[in-house]
Amino acid sequence: MTTITNIPSFEIAQGWSVADVRNFLESNNDYFSLNNTELGNIENSGFNGPAFLDTNKDELVKDVGLRLGPAKNVARIVAQINDQSKFYFIVCTPRARQLFNSIYCLFL
Numbered sequence: 001m002t003t004i005t006n007i008p009s010f011e012i013a014q015g016w017s018v019a020d021v022r023n024f025l026e027s028n029n030d031y032f033s034l035n036n037t038e039l040g041n042i043e044n045s046g047f048n049g050p051a052f053l054d055t056n057k058d059e060l061v062k063d064v065g066l067r068l069g070p071a072k073n074v075a076r077i078v079a080q081i082n083d084q085s086k087f088y089f090i091v092c093t094p095r096a097r098q099l100f101n102s103i104y105c106l107f108l
Helices: 010-014 018-027 036-044 049-053 057-062 068-083 094-100
Strands: none
Touching: 010 049, 010 068, 018 036, 018 049, 049 068, 057 068
């Protein structure tokens, strides 16, 4: 099975233009298996970075006209990119600083 080794960070993909989305899909088309019509549909639908990251398999099939297989492949990579956007807050309480010399923090 073909894989993608150059999955962009969430921050990078968030800033993509419509042309950047198309270039990413075309450069990894061994994985996505999109035909020229589907690539054109994605481009004509105006998928820039934020729109690309906010799409799902059902929208790609019903609204954009992708076949199910390529839609699943795109949705899988979109989910992987979006998973990178999750972050944690680190909170150091005054009491924790006193007890542990600022080393102990709570992860929320």
